[in-house]
Amino acid sequence: MNKPQDSKDNKDKLRVYEYAKSLSMSSKEIITILKRLDMPVNNHMSVMENEMVNKVEGFFRDIKANAAAKRAKESSGATVSSTSQAPSKPAQPKQQPVSQQVSIKPELEASGLNNKKITQDRQEPMNSIKTTTQNNQQQRPSQSSPSSNRSAAPSGNRPAQGSGQSQGSSRPSQGGQTQNSRPSQGGQSQNSRPSQGSGQGNRPSSGGPSRPPASQGANRPSGTGPSRPAGDASRSTNGNSNNKPGARKPGANQGQKRFEDGRPGGFGRNNNNNRGGRGRNQRNQPQVFREKIDNTPKKIIVRGTLTVGELAKLLHKDASEVIKKLIVLGVMATINQEIDMDAILLLAGEYGVEVEVKIPVEEDTFETVEETDEEADLLPRPPVVTIMGHVDHGKTTLLDAIRKTNVTGGEAGGITQHIGAYQIEANHKKITFLDTPGHEAFTLMRARGAQVTDITIIVVAADDGVMPQTVEAVNHAKAAGVPIIVAVNKIDKPDADADKIKQALTEYELVPEEWGGDTIFVNVSAKQRIGLEELLDMILLVAEVNDFKANPDKRARGTVIEAELDKGKGPVARVLVQHGTLKIGDAFVAGNCFGRIRAMVNDKGRRLKEAGPSTPVEITGLTEVPLAGDPFMVFEDERKARAIADRRAIKHRQSELGANSRVTLDDLYKHIKDGEIKDLNVIIKSDVQGSAEALKGSLAKIDIEGVRVKIIHSGVGAITESDINLASASNAIVVGFNVRPEPQADLAAQQEKVDVRMHRVIYNVIEEIEQAMKGMLDPIFKEVIIGHAEVRNVFKVSKVGAIAGSMITSGKITRSSEARIVRGGIVVFEGKIDTLKRFKDDVKEVAQGYECGITLERFSDFKEGDIIEAFVMESVER
Numbered sequence: 001m002n003k004p005q006d007s008k009d010n011k012d013k014l015r016v017y018e019y020a021k022s023l024s025m026s027s028k029e030i031i032t033i034l035k036r037l038d039m040p041v042n043n044h045m046s047v048m049e050n051e052m053v054n055k056v057e058g059f060f061r062d063i064k065a066n067a068a069a070k071r072a073k074e075s076s077g078a079t080v081s082s083t084s085q086a087p088s089k090p091a092q093p094k095q096q097p098v099s100q101q102v103s104i105k106p107e108l109e110a111s112g113l114n115n116k117k118i119t120q121d122r123q124e125p126m127n128s129i130k131t132t133t134q135n136n137q138q139q140r141p142s143q144s145s146p147s148s149n150r151s152a153a154p155s156g157n158r159p160a161q162g163s164g165q166s167q168g169s170s171r172p173s174q175g176g177q178t179q180n181s182r183p184s185q186g187g188q189s190q191n192s193r194p195s196q197g198s199g200q201g202n203r204p205s206s207g208g209p210s211r212p213p214a215s216q217g218a219n220r221p222s223g224t225g226p227s228r229p230a231g232d233a234s235r236s237t238n239g240n241s242n243n244k245p246g247a248r249k250p251g252a253n254q255g256q257k258r259f260e261d262g263r264p265g266g267f268g269r270n271n272n273n274n275r276g277g278r279g280r281n282q283r284n285q286p287q288v289f290r291e292k293i294d295n296t297p298k299k300i301i302v303r304g305t306l307t308v309g310e311l312a313k314l315l316h317k318d319a320s321e322v323i324k325k326l327i328v329l330g331v332m333a334t335i336n337q338e339i340d341m342d343a344i345l346l347l348a349g350e351y352g353v354e355v356e357v358k359i360p361v362e363e364d365t366f367e368t369v370e371e372t373d374e375e376a377d378l379l380p381r382p383p384v385v386t387i388m389g390h391v392d393h394g395k396t397t398l399l400d401a402i403r404k405t406n407v408t409g410g411e412a413g414g415i416t417q418h419i420g421a422y423q424i425e426a427n428h429k430k431i432t433f434l435d436t437p438g439h440e441a442f443t444l445m446r447a448r449g450a451q452v453t454d455i456t457i458i459v460v461a462a463d464d465g466v467m468p469q470t471v472e473a474v475n476h477a478k479a480a481g482v483p484i485i486v487a488v489n490k491i492d493k494p495d496a497d498a499d500k501i502k503q504a505l506t507e508y509e510l511v512p513e514e515w516g517g518d519t520i521f522v523n524v525s526a527k528q529r530i531g532l533e534e535l536l537d538m539i540l541l542v543a544e545v546n547d548f549k550a551n552p553d554k555r556a557r558g559t560v561i562e563a564e565l566d567k568g569k570g571p572v573a574r575v576l577v578q579h580g581t582l583k584i585g586d587a588f589v590a591g592n593c594f595g596r597i598r599a600m601v602n603d604k605g606r607r608l609k610e611a612g613p614s615t616p617v618e619i620t621g622l623t624e625v626p627l628a629g630d631p632f633m634v635f636e637d638e639r640k641a642r643a644i645a646d647r648r649a650i651k652h653r654q655s656e657l658g659a660n661s662r663v664t665l666d667d668l669y670k671h672i673k674d675g676e677i678k679d680l681n682v683i684i685k686s687d688v689q690g691s692a693e694a695l696k697g698s699l700a701k702i703d704i705e706g707v708r709v710k711i712i713h714s715g716v717g718a719i720t721e722s723d724i725n726l727a728s729a730s731n732a733i734v735v736g737f738n739v740r741p742e743p744q745a746d747l748a749a750q751q752e753k754v755d756v757r758m759h760r761v762i763y764n765v766i767e768e769i770e771q772a773m774k775g776m777l778d779p780i781f782k783e784v785i786i787g788h789a790e791v792r793n794v795f796k797v798s799k800v801g802a803i804a805g806s807m808i809t810s811g812k813i814t815r816s817s818e819a820r821i822v823r824g825g826i827v828v829f830e831g832k833i834d835t836l837k838r839f840k841d842d843v844k845e846v847a848q849g850y851e852c853g854i855t856l857e858r859f860s861d862f863k864e865g866d867i868i869e870a871f872v873m874e875s876v877e878r
């Protein structure tokens with residue numbers, strides 16, 4: 001076994017890299033620290049003198065004073081803990097050089113219980129660990145270096161030395177404790193450390209014996225273990241092994257118990273220092289262990305993966321203890337390794353700790369993140385209703401009638417304010433109505449990604465009938481998947497014919513309940529206020545069926561309904577709170593703007609302190625004016641809100657420049673192939689109803705490899721902005737048959753990048769769509785170079801610009817080809833050939849070996865020596 005001298009030798013051999021390894025640190029880090037401490041060090045092979053180790057330890061101690069105290073506390077009395085540990089770590093191939101089977105603690109050994117090798121299988125199930133850089137964890141004290149260091153320090157600085165101590169008895173300095181701790185050392189003594197690692201053979205001898213085994217084991221508070229990898233080490237020691245690292249590790253200490261002061265029992269083998277002293281004392285004196293206080297938290301909050309160290313901290317555990325547990329669970333991880341959520345949950349479960357997983361939302365694009373709430377947190381919320389219908393059918397009158405008749409008693413005195421939406425109460429339940437009737441606003445919002453409406457009311461004048469905008473409204477509501485209630489209005493009129501309306505709407509799949517369908521029809525007179533209550537009842541019924549709920553107990557999210565710059569108040573936004581509760585003082589982002597809620601007013605002109613789900617409010621406190629349909633969300637503070645708004649603004653500008661994601665016939669095939677599209681949404685506008693119907697019928701028959709055409713709207717007349725909005729909101733293309741887009745629609749189509757196709761022959765429409773679905777639409781063009789010319793002279797001619805007197809050096813140049821100017825290998829211009837002349841005559845082409853004069857469109861900066869490369873675009877099969 002180890003003799004003191006041996007250990008000493010070993011000591012001397014401790015290298016920076018070994019020391020670093022023992023601390024789970026990189027050599028570079030240790031070197032940096034040494035340099036900072038003015039210690040002489042060259043590279044990772046430099047020898048770590050005691051003094052150096054001491055200094056490093058001291059350094060860590062200083063900066064980790066708190067952690068040290070904590071750890072010390074924990075480490076104190078523990079009893080030998082789980083057997084678990086010791087597994088060999090097969091899992092980490094990288095690191096583990098040799099098959100290491102770590103033997104278990106001495107005690108166990110003695111009892112003949114250990115020596116279990118933990119096999120890989122154990123680990124297989126959860127190989128969650130992402131990185132495997134380190135060596136054996138066991139040896140590595142999870143603890144971060146500091147801790148280990150600390151321990152090490154006492155022990156005499158060399159972690160490795162531990163073994164020496166192990167002997168404990170023999171080595172005074174070591175303070176018995178350690179014995180195990182540094183197996184490696186032990187090993188070393190005999191062989192050099194490294195070697196030892198592997199060779200257990202040696203170890204045993206050295207280490208084994210040296211270890212006062214059992215006894216020590218006994219002493220060793222396993223508790224300590226945690227903090228010190230040593231604990232592990234010790235185990236290993238016994239057994240054997242690998243320990244190289246272990247050896248160095250301060251771990252050694254671990255083996256030891258910690259003193260009350262929290263320090264590891266020292267080993268300090270060599271050292272003369274107090275620590276060493278202590279170590280000795282330790283042995284001789286009755287050791288006072290601290291009682292272990294279980295300060296395990298009941299619940300921890302996890303936001304994604306954690307490193308072992310971070311998890312240990314959250315659990316108020318020593319990292320090495322956590323590492324051990326993980327090993328038992330089949331996860332090999334070192335302190336700095338990240339473990340995934342499964343492993344976190346498993347480990348927390350081991351400690352009986354509840355885990356709340358809070359994955360942070362992708363905050364910059366918060367509107368795309370769907371928050372899921374616990375069912376228990378959800379409370380019913382008022383439905384949000386939009387009224388749509390044909391012009392003059394009474395939408396505004398109906399909205400006003402509802403607003404006036406159903407103001408709650410307490411708020412009757414309030415002055416009605418236009419804030420984009422209002423709330424009424426019917427049967428003690430609230431209903432929110434959006435103030436802007438019509439499907440244009442509805443679909444515009446939807447095109448901007450905002451889905452605020454829960455229920456739509458389609459108003460149809462009983463004296464007029466189903467009109468084009470009625471149909472549009474129905475299609476817009478259907479495209480949005482929002483439930484429809486039909487309000488047959490103006491039934492007070494003598495020529496009102498409600499049944500005619502019902503009949504007409506059956507064509508659009510709106511069949512009244514009394515006729516066996518599932519659409520609710522209510523006869524009303526907005527003007528005479530007839531049937532309003534029934535209408536409200538029906539709204540509440542639909543709301544109940546759909547079970548609209550929200551969690552009021554979280555930060556607010558919603559949508560901007562309107563916004564404007566008010567002369568007195570500055571930027572104001574009318575927002576509909578959809579989730580959570582909005583409060584005065586909340587910092588928020590609305591679209592690309594941000595602010596802090598200065599004041600909130602409801603539709604009755606009342607100031608509110610907070611607004612829950614489905615509540616429309618007008619807010620001030622914005623820095624800029626957002627857009628209708630912009631998403632709105634509250635953030636922790638204004639600084640964060642500003643940063644997010646800024647990033648959104650930048651991204652918005654970038655995406656405006658970039659390509660759009662809307663489907664077009666040109667890229668339809670790609671979308672189909674990628675499985676992104678199952679239906680091709682089409683809007684048809686035609687000159688007469690007959691052709692629209694004919695087109696609809698023909699397109700409906702198309703079915704190419706399971707992909708079908710879905711007509712989401714068809715109508716007669718020019719293509720309107722509303723059609724474009726619907727297309728944009730529904731990712732549809734627009735087919736115009738014998739019609740043209742209105743100027744506004746044209747503009748909107750360009751802006752929204754909606755594909756609009758105009759045709760005069762039905763067959764062409766069908767063929768084009770079929771071809772697009774098959775990916776055979778347009779030919780692909782490829783460039784074919786037809787010749788080169790070299791510029792020999794440049795003539796400047798007023799009015800004409802520059803003429804390049806050139807020699808055709810290869811192929812030919814034609815008048816209809818395109819050309820690029822190549823100067824020194826760099827293309828300086830590309831464009832069309834303007835003129836091609838031989839002497840004074842325009843020619844169609846000039847062949848190789850002839851001279852000619854060439855001018856290009858919009859280019860006159862020829863230089864002698866330029867190469868003119870002529871090319872044409874030729875179509876190729878897809």
Ligand SMILES: Nc1nc2c(ncn2[C@@H]2O[C@H](COP(=O)(O)OP(=O)(O)OP(=O)(O)O)[C@@H](O)[C@H]2O)c(=O)[nH]1
Pocket residue numbers: 389390391392393394395396397398437489490491492493524525526527528
């Ligand atoms: N007799 C009768 N007239 C009504 C009724 N509802 C609305 N009106 C009248 O119909 C006309 C149009 O009503 P609005 O409420 O402006 O119709 P609208 O659908 O909002 O019209 P736009 O805003 O132009 O789309 C007005 O003159 C109303 O007075 C009703 O129930 N009975």
